[in-house]
Amino acid sequence: MMRYVLLAVCVCYTLLMMTSCASVKPYQKSKLNDAEMVLSSRSIERYENNFLMYREGASGGNGGKTGGGCGCN
Amino acid sequence: MFFMNVAKAQTDSTASRKLKIDEVDFVTSYYHQDGDHSAVTGGVGNERLNDFGTSIDLQLSRFDKKLNKHHFNFELGIDVYSSASSDKIDPTTISSASSGDVRVYPSASYLFENTKRKYSLGGGLSFSNEFDYTSVGGNLVYSKATQDGNREFTAKASVFLDTWKILLPYELRGKANNDFKYKQGDSAPRNSYNLALGVTQVVNKELQVSLLADIGYQTGQLGTAYQRVYFGDPVNANIPFYSEKLPDHRFKLPIGLRANYFLTDRIILRSFYRYYTDSWKLTAHTAELEVPYKITPFVSIAPYYRFYSQNGVDYFKAKGEHMLADKEDYYTSDYDLSKFTSNMFGANFRVMSAKGILGIKSLNTLELRYGYYNRNDGLKSHLVTLALKFK
Numbered sequence: 001m002m003r004y005v006l007l008a009v010c011v012c013y014t015l016l017m018m019t020s021c022a023s024v025k026p027y028q029k030s031k032l033n034d035a036e037m038v039l040s041s042r043s044i045e046r047y048e049n050n051f052l053m054y055r056e057g058a059s060g061g062n063g064g065k066t067g068g069g070c071g072c073n
Numbered sequence: 074m075f076f077m078n079v080a081k082a083q084t085d086s087t088a089s090r091k092l093k094i095d096e097v098d099f100v101t102s103y104y105h106q107d108g109d110h111s112a113v114t115g116g117v118g119n120e121r122l123n124d125f126g127t128s129i130d131l132q133l134s135r136f137d138k139k140l141n142k143h144h145f146n147f148e149l150g151i152d153v154y155s156s157a158s159s160d161k162i163d164p165t166t167i168s169s170a171s172s173g174d175v176r177v178y179p180s181a182s183y184l185f186e187n188t189k190r191k192y193s194l195g196g197g198l199s200f201s202n203e204f205d206y207t208s209v210g211g212n213l214v215y216s217k218a219t220q221d222g223n224r225e226f227t228a229k230a231s232v233f234l235d236t237w238k239i240l241l242p243y244e245l246r247g248k249a250n251n252d253f254k255y256k257q258g259d260s261a262p263r264n265s266y267n268l269a270l271g272v273t274q275v276v277n278k279e280l281q282v283s284l285l286a287d288i289g290y291q292t293g294q295l296g297t298a299y300q301r302v303y304f305g306d307p308v309n310a311n312i313p314f315y316s317e318k319l320p321d322h323r324f325k326l327p328i329g330l331r332a333n334y335f336l337t338d339r340i341i342l343r344s345f346y347r348y349y350t351d352s353w354k355l356t357a358h359t360a361e362l363e364v365p366y367k368i369t370p371f372v373s374i375a376p377y378y379r380f381y382s383q384n385g386v387d388y389f390k391a392k393g394e395h396m397l398a399d400k401e402d403y404y405t406s407d408y409d410l411s412k413f414t415s416n417m418f419g420a421n422f423r424v425m426s427a428k429g430i431l432g433i434k435s436l437n438t439l440e441l442r443y444g445y446y447n448r449n450d451g452l453k454s455h456l457v458t459l460a461l462k463f464k
Contacts, residue, residue, distance in 0.1 A: 021223065021276050021277070022278075023223065024223055024275050024277060025221075026221075026222065028278050029222075029275075031278060031279055032275060032278065032279075032281055032335075034335065034341070035423070035425060035438070036333075036343070036365040036367075036373060036375070037281065037333045037341060037343075039273050039283040043098050043100050043460055044100065044440045044442050044458055044460040045442070045458075046100060046128070047100070047104065047126050048442070048444055048456055048458065050126075051106075051124075051446075051454070052381075052446075055106075055415075055446075055448070055452070055454075056357070056381060056383060056409065056415070057349075057351075057355045057357060057383050057385070057386065057409060058327060058349035058351075058357035058381075058383060059327065059349075060267070060269075060287030060289055060325060060327040060349070061285055061286070061287045061327030061347040061348075061349065
């Protein structure tokens with residue numbers, strides 16, 4: 001039951017964020033386009049994500065790799 | 074004057090249609106771990122492991138006549154590792170191939186980007202090979218952005234068709250293994266199917282968020298044949314263990330939420346939360362916060378902290394706690410599947426310059442990242458990564 005509550009909270013939070021968005025023009029995106037603001041998985045984190053995928057039971061949901069390789073060591 | 078402009082436009086158009094190198098990414102890392110819960114020796118034993126990884130990523134692109142963009146990506150990665158526990162699979166072998174291994178993984182991908190209609194479509198192929206494991210992968214990706222670029226939807230479908238070469242603990246080769254499906258040297262499949270659905274949204278001039286669901290399904294040999302599970306009531310007292318057995322299906326559902334906020338001119342907050350659940354009844358929570366501080370507009374240092382907690386699978390028990398009398402279908406003593414919490418902290422240092430770094434004109438970005446990982450079952454690890462971006 002707890003898992004569904006958490007899922008619902010995540011989805012509601014995101015929908016709430018999206019419905020209250022301001023329209024941002026391209027010339028107003030200097031901060032959003034900063035290299036530190038990247039939302040996708042960064043190449044510097046590739047090996048970190050890899051070892052965490054092997055050492056922990058959970059994986060995915062972070063834009064990184066989700067399969068391939070045994071991770072058995 | 075008019076003809077001069079036409080000639081210039083034609084020259085620019087021809088130039089933009091040539092394939093050009095956008096960037097070359099070089100990433101190298103060193104990973105070291107130590108602990109006392111090796112799954113190869115039934116959950117008790119040295120987990121020391123060293124891994125050197127290096128990858129090079131070449132990104133090219135060109136525009137066509139309609140000013141659509143074509144992206145090409147080629148990558149080659151090599152990992153070299155040595156592992157104390159893997160040598161226990163067959164300690165009778167003086168130079169066991171499993172005590173150290175090399176993994177090679179090339180990949181290639183293509184992406185078509187319609188710059189007017191704001192959508193992209195592409196696909197990729199990947200390959201990975203190590204001593205006892207081969208993986209062939211393919212993926213298709215589609216993304217669609219709104220005209221103002223403030224919202225983007227992405228869907229990525231991936232398939233990994235993997236093959237294990239079964240390695241059993243040397244004591245169990247040719248011996249009874251509690252009806253384990255495979256014999257030493259057999260080939261066993263492990264296939265993974267993933268559908269990643271993501272939405273990114275610009276909230277305002279300082280805040281953007283993304284939501285990503287990675288629906289995954291795995292089938293085949295999901296346990297590791299050379300990981301021993303010791304029983305408290307063994308049939309044969311001389312060999313009180315069997316190969317780990319896990320279900321041959323696993324459905325995974327991680328949902329990740331990321332929010333990046335430009336707090337002040339110098340401070341940025343990068344936050345991430347993930348909820349994970351799967352059909353093995355493993356649930357996990359991950360929370361991460363990274364705070365890049367801009368020393369100058371082009372130099373930053375970013376301390377980060379990550380917390381992780383999982384409840385463990387029911388199939389897990391420590392060494393000697395599994396009982397044959399219980400007639401369990403599945404059993405493991407792999408502490409990666411046990412109940413634990415972990416903490417990780419470190420820092421990311423970044424230098425960027427369009428004019429070059431360290432006297433190398435094409436070196437656009439240099440990043441150095443260190444992380445220390447501490448699991449409450451005693452596993453500790455260090456990871457150092459260096460990334461260089463050439464443009």
